[in-house]
Amino acid sequence: MVALKLFRRDATKSGVTEVTPRLAEVEADVQGLVEENMEMLLGVRFLASEYGTGPVHGGRIDSLGLDEDGSPVIVEYKRGVDAGVINQGLFYLSWLVDHRAEFEHLVRDRLGVTAASQVLWSGPRLICIAGDFTRYDVHAVREHRCAIDLVRYRLFGSDLLGLETVASVSSGTRVTRQARWQAVAQAAAGVQGASMAELVSAVDEALLGLGDGVNRVERKMYRAYQRLRNFACVCPPQRSKLLVYLKVDPKEIVLVPGFTRDVSGLGRHGTGDLEVQLRTPKDVERAQALFRASYAAA
Structure with missing residues (x-):
């Protein structure tokens, strides 16, 4: 400053x-x-x-x-x-x-x-x-x-x-061990465990790599990435997708069915009004601009 x-x-x-x-x-x-x-x-x-x-x-x-x-x-x-x-x-x-x-x-x-x-x-x-x-x-x-x-x-x-x-x-105690989430990913995804674990790693790397001073905090129902405030919350992997909630105003972007969703006013784990659904490494690449926008807002 x-x-x-x-x-x-x-x-x-x-x-x-x-x-x-x-x-x-x-x-x-x-x-x-x-x-x-x-x-x-x-x-x-x-x-x-x-x-x-x-x-x-x-x-x-x-x-x-x-x-x-x-x-x-x-x-x-x-x-x-x-x-x-x-x-x-x-x-x-x-x-x-x-x-x-x-x-x-x-x-x-x-x-x-x-x-x-x-x-x-x-x-x-x-x-x-x-x-x-x-x-x-x-x-x-x-x-x-x-x-x-x-x-x-x-x-x-x-x-x-x-x-x-x-x-x-x-x-x-606040830093989540990657191995634990890798195990959750494999258990949740069954035979697709390896690919889901790779997806978890890719998202983790992308969010931590946005800048210095990013902290990763583990709660029972989600993992939060924060500067002073949360800018992303990642829920435990589901069978075929990973849900990420961002501090991006859904009204300021074009929502894509099956990829982004406005969850303002809806019950959810974590913070953020924009839900991003990730299924493949390409989805992580598509979400990079949204990750950066949320990081900047925090």
Whole structure:
């Protein structure tokens, strides 16, 4: 984001005007903006602000939330560069894991019984949003086994916010083992198991290869691929096809029967309103543009 330059086109002249990036005046401005729009910005449902951790820990978590896959999320903010933001967040993450019942009670109060029963404790996340990070910060998160996202923000003019993922690391428990899905593919497809397993591998390679910082998260009923937010969800293989759900507006593309389907408003596993049905490696090639569009939207 530091290297990003943003320009506003002048409607009356044949020229452009640079919109100068800036930091927030106070940390609370960033926190308030994100909390008010957390689901849109981060794919996280907001639960609480300045959540007290009790007299023993003696701290306050900036923001608590629940992501699209049911993973608990802690969000910590810093106006500029602060070497302590990661350690502070990890301290609160440790507290959170030790207070699961308290967190689930909060989810039940704010989001309902169903959401509380589906909390995914295998991969709680820490998202640090700051004006900038050092190379030491990036190295530090890669040494941890926790799921950590470092997000750099910039404000442009009076009404524009930019977010850039500087580093994103999955915890070991959140990364799906390919062998497990290979076995599911073969069991689901019978004599066609080998070809279905190859299809699963091709889709996995295509989605992970879209860019740096793609995380793969396993839920019971689907596998999610995410940046800060999910951009693709892959369901376990069926006998003859693999279903992928993408964050693409079905109304903005030409739907092809047997290949793409509008599932907005329909019950399904995973997130995304566009269903893509894959049966052969050629279908994976056909879906590449849709994969990229969904990745860009996340």
